[in-house]
Amino acid sequence: MGEKAAVNRTLESDQLIICGNITGIIRSKEFILKSTESAQADIFSDFLQVEKGSRYNGSLKIGQQEKRNMEHA
Structure with missing residues (x-):
């Protein structure tokens, strides 16, 4: 997601790198908060x-994605 992007929703992905603004819920195995981000x-x-x-x-819940994936297997 680019620096000027703004999202208001749930995002789910294996890897998220966000540079813009996000409001909502993020579920990701790997999440990177860039210096230009506001979450x-x-x-x-x-x-x-x-x-x-x-x-x-x-x-913030660390380690929750792996647990969630095992519960849905």
């Missing part, structure tokens, strides 16, 4: 990388 979201991820300068407000 107001609940994040469920196995791996999180946060760049200096990014803004985040919401809840």
